[in-house]
Amino acid sequence: MTTEWAVVAAAEQFTLDPRNSGELTFTVSNPGNAPDTVVFDVAPGDGSQRAWFTVAEPQRVVPGQGSVSFLVKLAVPAGTPPRRYDMTGFAYSANTAPEESSRSSGRVTYEVRAVAPPRRTPWLWIAAAAALVLVVVTVGVVLLTRDGEPAPGEPRVVTVEAESLVEGATVESPRKSGAVVVAQPNCCGVTWSGDKQLFFQGLAIGDQVTVTVQIPADGTWRFATVRTTSFDYANTVFTIDGAQVGGAFLGFNQTVQKTEFLDVGTVRLTKGPHRVTLAVVGKTQGTNRYFAGVDEIRFTEIVAQAVAR
The missing domain is CATH 2.60.40.10 (Immunoglobulins)
Known part of the structure; x- marks a missing residue:
């Protein structure tokens, strides 16, 4: 057959x-x-x-x-x-x-976009460029600990408690599985930021939940999240405005655990609201659950700085 x-x-x-x-x-x-x-x-x-x-x-x-x-x-x-x-x-x-x-x-x-040929960098400026990169990386690491309006030339950082987005979230279930999303309090020995996480209770491949995040300015942003793994958690991917960002996250673990911030990918975004969707694409465990958990969402602006000629 x-x-x-x-x-x-x-x-x-x-x-x-x-x-x-x-x-x-x-x-x-x-x-x-x-x-x-x-x-x-x-x-x-x-x-x-x-x-x-x-x-x-x-x-x-x-x-x-x-x-x-x-x-x-x-x-x-x-x-x-x-x-x-x-x-x-x-x-x-x-x-x-x-x-x-x-x-x-x-x-x-x-x-496919046109790619400009690489510019030849005068050897005189290589040391200065390397020093500038170090400064930019250092500033980015420091700013991960705070939000708000940055000083001129510094990147913006948008950090959101994922559970705060549950109220306006939309759930889609092509197979009408009955998937839901809730704000889950601390559980199973895990303490989440804000004492809650966004808990998506998917029940089939294709189930997805979409939240809206406000971006403060046009630019290129690095997208990262804090995730949860467990014995009944699924493999999921993120899309932003319908386009996938990053690869699949494998949610299965023998016990409930919280990750650190994980880089998902880099995306070009305009100022204003954007749809962030978490979609179930598979599982590795032998249960009928396709659950997923998100503790925090973070967008860090990538700031381009030029070296004076």
């Missing part, structure tokens, strides 16, 4: 960095009762090439009623004409021909 694979991308587009590189998670589900070995691959769209994409562990065993996540990395070579491109992910059973059991995701796009 042919497995009717289901392939879902975590977002509708790749978010590319200034070098036109990015990554996106695809989840492949096995709706049948018998385990099967799946092969995941990428179909590049018009004008693109398969060599631009890398798939980590493209062949895996998927248990019946289970799912696995594949991380696809994209690196667009220099000189590629700037425009919008697209691709799809597809999966098929390893013991059959691709055309017999192949199933595809929806179309995923990515915007």
Whole structure:
């Protein structure tokens, strides 16, 4: 019997960095009762090439009623004409021909931007540039401990208690699983910042919760979070305004534990509200729960400073 694979991308587009590189998670589900070995691959769209994409562990065993996540990395070579491109992910059973059991995701796009050639830095200024980088890094580390309006030239830091966003959060559950989000008080030997965390009680792959975060200025921001792991926590990804940022976070742990701030990724944002979505893409534990916890959310502005000529 042919497995009717289901392939879902975590977002509708790749978010590319200034070098036109990015990554996106695809989840492949096995709706049948018998385990099967799946092969995941990428179909590049018009004008693109398969060599631009890398798939980590493209062949895996998927248990019946289970799912696995594949991380696809994209690196667009220099000189590629700037425009919008697209691709799809597809999966098929390893013991059959691709055309017999192949199933595809929806179309995923990515915007390639023109990359300016690197400027030659006069050797006279290398020492000054290195010293400037050290100053910027030091300032950034110091500012992680405080918010508010910074001094001129210093980065802004926006830190939010995730549980404070629960009241205005929206939950989506494509399979109508009954997923909910609550503010959970300290539990299980863990003390969260503010004595609570955002606790998302997902019950199926595709369940997601979206909160809104206000960004104070246009710019490039480093996104980081404090997460919780537990025995019934799922694998999740973040998207911001519909574009995935960073890779999948593996939520499973034998006991309840809180992480330190973990860098998720860097994203270009405009001043104003932005939708931050936590989406379930899989699990490693053998329960029917797809839970997730977020203690704090932080955006740190990346400030570009120029060396005088």
